[in-house]
Amino acid sequence: MEKEELKNKVEEPTADYLSSEKADDLYTYADYLTWQMDEMVELIKGKIFKQAAAPRVNHQRISIKISSDLFVFLDGKNCEVFTSPFDVRLPIKSKKNEDIDTVVQPDICVVCDPEKIDELGCVGAPDLVIEILSPGNNKKELQNKYEVYEESGIKEYWVIHPNECTLIINTLINGKYQASRIFTHGDKVASQAVEGFVLDLVEVFDDMI
Known part of the structure; x- marks a missing residue:
């Protein structure tokens, strides 16, 4: 084309x-x-x-802080953290290229199954996906991606709003996402998908309030 x-x-x-x-x-x-x-x-x-225009400064700050914390936490473990641009293919019917109709680039994702990683990225559901909202892409993240992440079986989907300094964790339970309360500056949040990982939102949002 x-x-x-x-x-x-x-x-x-x-x-x-x-x-x-x-x-x-x-x-x-x-x-x-x-x-x-x-x-x-x-x-x-x-x-x-x-994709939205180039990420704004606070978006980048948040992404770097969280991905750095995950990288240090996962050192020596089976799981790996990846940041955008990184293709995640979400096959529903089969893993054949001609059958896959969803390819996304999460801001941050953690993959704990090494067999899902190949030279092109990830094929299959990551264990954790983190999206940081940007002006102009909120509907894509909150509706379109929510649906395909849920359908493909991603265990946790975190949504971060930089301007409001908030985080919501969507946890997959019986095939449907259950939303957490709204977390914000001062809270510490623990991941169920990445056991043992705790994120201190003071560190994440401290430069933005």
Whole structure:
């Protein structure tokens, strides 16, 4: 597909991928591998979603702090932490490239099964995914990704709002996410998916209040 033609197919971050679309507007990971674009995109249930503009400063600060804490905590353990850009393929039917219609790039993810890692990224559900909201991508994170993360069996999905200095943990229970209370500056949060990991939100949000 030519670059200009592909750009016309890209959904804005606020677009609803469940809207009525023709079958020939749906794409797979096999298609994704052939694209050459100037901007990063994600594929959610066959629809192309444009990434928001470059992350803002607080977004980067939060990402670095949390990924650094996870890296130190996981040193010597089976789990690994990865940060965007890092392709996570979420197969539902099979792991064949032509059958995978969701490829996302979480801000931070932890994968504890080494067999899910290959040279292209992760194939299968990470144990923990952390998304940091950015202006213009909130609907994609809170609705579109929520649904595919839940369906694919990601054990925990953390959502961080930098401007409000809040964190919500969605924990998968019997196939459905259960949301925690809203955590904020002063709280310490523990992960069930990454046993033993505790994040101090004072350290995460201290530069932002």
